Amino acid sequence: EPEVTQTPSHQVTQMGQEVILRCVPISNHLYFYWYRQILGQKVEFLVSFYNNEISEKSEIFDDQFSVERPDGSNFTLKIRSTKLEDSAMYFCASRGRTGAEDTQYFGPGTRLTVL
């Protein structure tokens, strides 16, 4: 079964540093998403991306965040200057277009720890 993959599984960084979280969505999927989950809290939507542009974003997704699909396979989330409160699990998800691929498929996540 096709899967969304994410790298790294765990990232430790110093406050103020830039981090890039990487995702490889399911092949042929067209919609891409980032969510985050702070330890013990809800899964929160960050941003969705379709046709090479952001289609929806939440209040959390401020100027410190950016997303990119640099090639035909990767989808990245960049945090320019990390804060302590950015520590969380970050999940990438992708979605196909029609029929059985309507649901969002989530990756295993990247645990980001900001020190």
Place this chain on the structure above:
Amino acid sequence: LAKTTQPISMDSYEGQEVNITCSHNNIATNDYITWYQQFPSQGPRFIIQGYKTKVTNEVASLFIPADRKSSTLSLPRVSLSDTAVYYCLVGERTGRRALTFGSGTRLQVQP
């Protein structure tokens, strides 16, 4: 967005049937009900989706009464591996838009 209410936690034993009920009093006419499962340190996983009456797949059944103000996820004969958080979501069928997760129901299955 329709607000959902679920029990915070449930306990069960292996081999039992587990029913998790979700209230969504303000569900809109076009809204579907979708359930996701999340294991510790993993991303949520789609389980089942329905609009009304009953839907069944290889994993679970979803019961939706006529007024659609609630729904019940039924897991037959749970095993230890079903220990997870279960989320009830209400929204458009296609899943194209952002998903809004609540706190979910933490199911603990005991041997």
